Amino acid sequence: MTDATPRPPSAPGPRPPAGRDAPARQGQDSDEAPLFGPGSQFQQFFDDPRWALTMIRATVLEAAHPQIGAALIDNSVFVAHPWRRLWNTFRSLQRMFGADEQAREREAARLNRMHARLSGTDARDRPYDAMDPGVRAWVVATLFESTVTMCRLSGQPLEQTAMERLYAEYRGFLAALGDEEGRLPPTLHEFWQYYDRVVEEELENTEALRIILYKLFDHLPAPPLLDGLPTVWAAGRALAGPVIGTITVASLPEAFRRRAGLPEIPGAQTLTQGAYLAVGLARFLPEGWRRADGLAELLALTPDSDDPRARTVAAVRDGVRRAGALIRLITPVPAQPGPPAPAGPPRGAEEFFDAVLDQTGDGYLDWPDLAAMARELAGRLDLDEPQETRLYDACAAWWRELQSALDTDGDGRVSRQEYAAAVPALAGPALIRVAEVLFDATDTDGDQRIDADEYRALFRTAFRREMPDGGAAYSRGAFVQDFLSFMAGRRRSRAYDSLLADS
Template identity: 35%
Template sequence: MSDTPRMPDDLERFPGAGSLSWRYLGQWRLLTTIGRAIVLETAHPVVGAGVVEFSTYRRHPWRRVEQTLLSLQRLLYQDRADREREAARLRRLHGHINGVDPDGRTYSALDPEAQAWVHLTVFDALVLMCELGGDPLDDERQAELYAEWLLVGLQLGVPASEMPGTVPEFRVWFDEIVREKLVAGHGVEQLLDALGRLPAPAQLSFVPEAVWSAGCAVLGTAIRTAVATTLPPDYRERLGERGRVPFGARTVVSLACRTAAVASDLLPTKWVYMPLAATYIAAKREAGRGLRRFGPRDRSGDPATQLADLFVRILDQTGDGVLSWPDLAALARVFSDRLDLAAVDEEVMYAAFHAWWDELRATVDANGDGVVDADEYRVLAEAAPGAAMAALMVRVAAAVDRDGDGRIDQADYARLLGPDSVDTHRIGWLHAMDADGDGVVTVEEFAEALRESVLGRARSDTLEYVLGRA
């Protein structure tokens, strides 16, 4: 194995939109090879011992597949804070899986080698998915995907020293474990039996149980055969009769995988990817539209027109054509109501808006009539933000950050937008505020995005959604 250290700082380079991991992991066609990964995981003696004692296969045969796919999506596609929560949840969950196997050997789901094996069998499944689909990854793309997957492993807490550093090293390690450590134990038997039992979905509850059972017998055999076809030959022999592949099965599986690959190239994202992955992929695209900056080289909008539109639809809440304290008081009320602020925090919010109003009158009310019209407000677009305005935006952002951890996560943001907001849009708009692209929206970044929007230098879907609807 490589001795190259991989420190937690590497997580700053966590694979995001545009990475190979994002492209491949969430595709529905991973179902063609995820069975191989789960069987090989369970064949490891440590994992198999935990499966025998803690498994729910007999009662809920497909729960492991469903939970594995969901957890993988959470680990890869969600924002950094949510990824960290999912990784912590998995560590807590696995911390409860330990004991003594029938041969008297102690086991723990947190065993370092077992953790690395479970994690890296997914990389193996992704590579095989592409190979069987007719779009194999060349050496360069395999190396790129593997480097990404190591970072996901670090996020999970897999020790760097347990994960081979390169794809060639991984292949040697993988083959060695298959050859010398994997067993065809009771855990694998339970898993293969479970793959043949398909629970009837609620939509088909009208189908007689005998008919459904007969259909499952045929389909279950086909699924087990398809999974066996994807297993390494050495391990398939170890399975004996359960690993036998009938004549023609490889051709059928190859055809199915290629069909799935073609469909993935032709169908829209929402059908190609599993729900959580599809939501976040769409959200990243939405993020490009969620905060649109108007710079000298960006002709997507005219700053003057944008500022006039902002003034009429967002700032002039009373609709009298000018900006006055009642307008800003209305904005303070909207934020306070949406964030459900306590009385003392609401007073602070109103005070911050009033300080900005005093600053506006002192700096842009050129004729001294006590109100600010659109022409006077336009001066702000070319000026540096005043101290009161900058402080106000930080105050609003800090109020959104309910737990005070210095970052705005989806729960914080959803509280501001309300439960009726569309998930994809909400995630996309939040991502648009991530100025440095590190997967975390800090209070400062959120405040800057609001400030740039109020100055007419960018268009914020957040402000339009919250204040344009007020």
């Protein structure tokens, strides 16, 4: 595969947000429901458990677009860190469709900066560009159409007025990104013609699509909170993975399934409708049990968090372990070694390479991996454009230093073997600069120390009463030292694992 030529990150200016004017352009009267926030059609679906299936289906349709599929393969962390990508996507949609207009404009600017950095060529030397207006329109189209399909497969099809309202909201979403609304047809009738044309003429059986359908669910790692239950997770995944893949394929447009050669499994359509109906029953649970943001936060919690929910799950996990130990005592099944402790001896070179450095999961270290680190760090801290650019510039300098020191065969990337042969070269002056820039970005009040709130913002974890250096705050020296020790593979760290290594 031909990768995008690594280049120092630019600082593209965001397109002017159009969310403020979108309602007027779409004919919204003052007494109509708003396009965003409470009362919108989208908000009615946000906590709907069926939307999990909808997001998977929409992602598959996105990945089938040649440009999006190539961008995912070259730049995305969806293979190595699927839960992180899910969390970030969830948070982004929450901001874009929320009632806070300033938060929406800030998120739109962040998405535009991120997408402006994603361009290159695919395995067939075809260019891709995440800022292509047609590509961005297709992403929004898949979300809308998959939501409509969700309702239809659940036996509760949307009424025409509700469907038109939802379509207006998604067109408003596209306008909030600064794109021309005309990239999506103005009427719902014209949208279905547009959708059918793209499905029949542009979608392909891409590598990214095949990974999502046939590899991702079979090898999906446990979310951070359930990382201590590998056997239970593996058993559940073995049952759920093939089912999710089957119902996703069966829900795709028939014309695309036929052209892409996707398998037609007997009974798949019935299974799909049954799955949507069954998952939809969760809508009748108490509201606090099915809130999407609460579930997403729970899955993202680290096992050692002070959050009461994490302690509850940890207690359940300990009970499962004790039950497993009892079963092993009375059965001839040999005991299996448990997962390594979160703190202890350093990782081996190849383990550290796979867990931390190879963010895209393609088996190599190159610029997209470090760019993915920069995206995650910038997103955690909600950096504005100048700070974000400083971080990207520091990571780009680090990549040039690594490439010069470790790329012995000159292929423009670093393999596991090249990394393992020269591990000490990882922690050079450029990495120190990354640590310093990250500290400055985290230290939002500029007092040269990281307090509890700043620590929580970066590591997305509850404050554990004592900072890592034992004081009331994290000093610059201690922060830089810990960051270098972790990134050089010399020391494990639960906090930094949650930042860069967890799935």
